[in-house]
Amino acid sequence: MMLKAKDIMTTDVVTIRGSATVAEAVKKMNEKGxxxxxxxxxxxxxxxGIVTETDIIYKVAAFGKDPKQMRVYEIMTKPCIVVNPDLGVEYVARLFAQTHIHLAPVIQETLMGIISIGDILKKGDFVEKPKSILLEERIQEAIKDARATCTEKGATSKECAAAWDIVEELQAEAAHQKAERLDQTAFEVFCEENPDAAEARVYDN
Structure with missing residues (x-):
């Protein structure tokens, strides 16, 4: 099972009002670490919204502005990027990579926690269980299943087509992860051996 955001998030979230001063925010951050x-x-x-240490350093300290005069709402990001608690940790990492953020609140109707690159590094399982290896194993399993189903039900059966759908989804995911284009899907290989199978996969809407 893939780890989810809720498995590794920090549940003890520290909040602040947008009308609070930046000085109050700094005090809270320092006190709570x-x-x-x-x-x-x-x-x-x-x-x-979210206010980070970099917001304070880049927008206040770097310009010598007075944190007692400035308000959180002047430097915060709102709305901020949020993470669903059921999102797989790998996708949290990909979201962070694409948006160049380091942390995000975990929200499902209410605020449940906060997840950061530090949480992924400390509590993630990407070292023991790299997703690409798990995915490759699942693809091989799915190909075996699809070939068995098609042998049993026939190359032009609905079941055969549905089984190859599963394989293609997994192969597309693996290709996206590696940012590569797939030269030939497992189904295309199968069609070279069973030319009728391709016809059966043109679905009626």
């Missing part, structure tokens, strides 16, 4: 604070929502439809 946090690199970011989640900015509270004002009402149900409001978005969560």
């Amino acid at each position: 946090r690199r970011a604070l989640i900015v509270e929502r004002r009402h149900e439809q409001d978005a969560y």
Whole structure:
């Protein structure tokens, strides 16, 4: 099973109001040993915000501005990128890579926690279980299943087509992960041996 965001997130989230001063935010971060604070929502439809140590350093300290005069809402990011608790940790890592953020709140209706690159590094299983290897194993299994199904039910059967759908989804995922284009799918290899199979896979809408 792939680890999910909720398995490795930090549940003890420290929040702050958008109207608080940056000085208050710094005090809270230092006291609680946090690199970011989640900015509270004002009402149900409001978005969560985030203020990070880099916001404070880049936007306040670097310009010699007075943190006692500046407010959190002036430097926060809102709405911030949020993570679903059931999102696989690998996808959290990919989201961070694509958006160049280091942490995000974990939200499902309410604020459940915060997940950071530090959590992935400390609690992730990517060292023991690299996703690419697991995926390759699953692809080989799925190909075996598909070939067995097609032998049993026939190359032009619905079951055969559905089994190859599963293989192609997995192969597409693996190709996306490696950022490569697939030269030939396992189904295309199968079709060279069973030319009728391709016809059967043109679905009626």
